[in-house]
Amino acid sequence: MNRFRVVQATLERELAKPYAYGDPARSDCFMMGCALVDALEGRSTVRAYAGTYKTLTGAQKALRKRGFSSLTDFWTTELGRPPVAPAEAQFGDLVILTLDDGAEHVAICIGTRFRTKTPDGSTDHALADVVAAFHIG
Template identity: 65%
Template sequence: MNRFRIVEATLARELAKPYAYGSADCFMLGCAFVDALTGSATADKYRGAYRTLAGAQRALRRRGYASLVSFFAAELGQQPKGGAEARLGDLVILRLADGAEHVGVCLGARFVTKTERGRSDHGLADVIAAFH
């Protein structure tokens, strides 16, 4: 299956799941993409590690990370790139209007994340880091 089909199928599958912290949120969306594109088992490693937003933040700090950017840099073994370098299927960290960081995916000219209200599309200005 080519990259486009993998991205399309993974996004549809993850957005179809009802939002739930620790199993079907933006972080797990990012993990699902890492797994789909690399064959790893990142989602299994972190699924169920938290059940609330505060719990997610504690879990991140407990593992020694100050942000989603530092977490994915270590997990993926690469330095973050600028948003303009993102290509289809790349993982991105978005900073939304409320100041919160969200994990998303690059769909070319737009970036998608999962929120409690469902799919949320964003532009390049909201991307603070990208990972190939």
């Protein structure tokens, strides 16, 4: 299966799941990012982090407990490579957004937009919201 189809299938599957923090049977933006990394790189990040938090506050605590100061810090370590400039993001890459609420969100590059999952559904964002990008696959 080519990259486009893998990314499309993964996004469709993750966005169709009900929203729930840290539950792989459901999904949040972090689990969506983990599922994409797993699909494109053959990793097991969903399994590694499933059930480690149940709320947004719990997710932030789980990051700090593991010694990470941000999602960018986490993914840099997890992927074993530094982020690239946001404008270098390509289709299917993982990005970190900072939105108006001040919270960080994991999103996927879908061309010139970046799709994330929120409790209110999926939302698309512009390059201006991206603070870090990681080439995946």
